[in-house]
Amino acid sequence: MELSAEIAALRAGTGDPGRLVGEFRRAVLLVPRADGSVDSTGGLISALSGGIRWFYAFTDEKALARFAVARGEAGREWPFLAILGARLVDAVVPEVDGPAGVAVNIADPDGSMLFPPVAGIVPDAYAVDVETESGSVAGVA
Template sequence: MLGEFRRTALLVPLSEGDDGGLMTGWQGGVRWIYAFTDEESLARFAEARGAGAPDWEYLSILGARLVDAVIPTVDGPTGVAVNVADEGGSMLFPPVVGIVPAVCAVDGYADCVDAL
């Protein structure tokens, strides 16, 4: 499943604020980047948040690039939540060794900050 995630182009909505960053949420002390496998999944997420038809801007990015290049730039433990509005199809990729770069895994977070 991890290999497929890394090869998949994901849609990551941009935050609604002025910072232009990626839309994220917090759960259990971890920042989760919201990502979707298609526009329909993104629309279900928008509707669940009360946004109606989504007119959100989003970035299309490979899962591998998201975890290998983006996560190391984020402050704090960060994982990826895929299709979070889909009951049977949601997936979490937590910030652990083997998913994110080892220096950014929850047991190596201090090294991640030092590496930047």
């Protein structure tokens, strides 16, 4: 089952959280670039909410287009990085100063899903619900 279908199943109360996370990790997600560039030096669009950096990611170009319309920016080009969900949480999240998660299809009221910085989604060293050996919570300064 694809990620969008897993999100719909979970939201309908018939999905399995483990299957959802697995599908998220296998999915190729489109993550818009913050500076509009297509080279590797550009940052990724994200937002800070509740002390968490949320990367915007989309399951397809139509979902990204709905996001652009919702932001009132449909008239401009939206360069994006195509990346596996696993790579996004395993390689990009650890580069963020503080806790970070992924907001998928955020402009779709009935099809969005948040993947927060918790164990089982992001590496334990960056999960806000895991205590380190020093007794502090990982990922929180």
